[in-house]
Amino acid sequence: AQSVTQLGSHVSVSEGALVLLRCNYSSSVPPYLFWYVQYPNQGLQLLLKYTSAATLVKGINGFEAEFKKSETSFHLTKPSAHMSDAAEYFCAVSVRGGKLIFGQGTELSVKP
């Protein structure tokens, strides 16, 4: 079975500061990993995904994530936060032919 844990239900950064949202996964077979973003009163939008190609994955809006098998992690980063990045972020894991399993989400606040 797969699972994913997001460390920190709420992260607050200043505008222009580094964004780091943490995600650790558990899977007995090679996983697919995803980050989704949810703006208020909206559905989920895919930011980026890892599907066993390059371990450093670049997504939309300047976000990227690195798959580290040894650490079972898939942390999301952005060098410089923007006010428009304020949203809830979900890490998710799946395997070939399996369903998406979501973490509990991390709410990102960006202070001016």
Add this chain to the structure above:
Amino acid sequence: ETGVTQTPRHLVMGMTNKKSLKCEQHLGHNAMYWYKQSAKKPLELMFVYSLEERVENNSVPSRFSPECPNSSHLFLHLHTLQPEDSALYLCASSQEVGSTEAFFGQGTRLTVV
């Protein structure tokens, strides 16, 4: 525009009412899903359909009844709900069950009074 459209966006219903949520996808996908998103909880997968056949039902109470008349449409029929059923209900689709990417609708915000 995500290609997955949910209606209505907001719904308030009494515990004795019957209502339905609708989801439509224009992406040619074969798999569709219902998720429940409650405050402070992970997204809960409720139902999975593949080519109009239900392939997963995650111990969802019978007061939630899904229907998939074709691969483009998915409904969630609601009756005699409880206040704790208030949540954001999200529909998603993917090319196949287990595909590497799912596309989500904007959700229906349901309030049970």
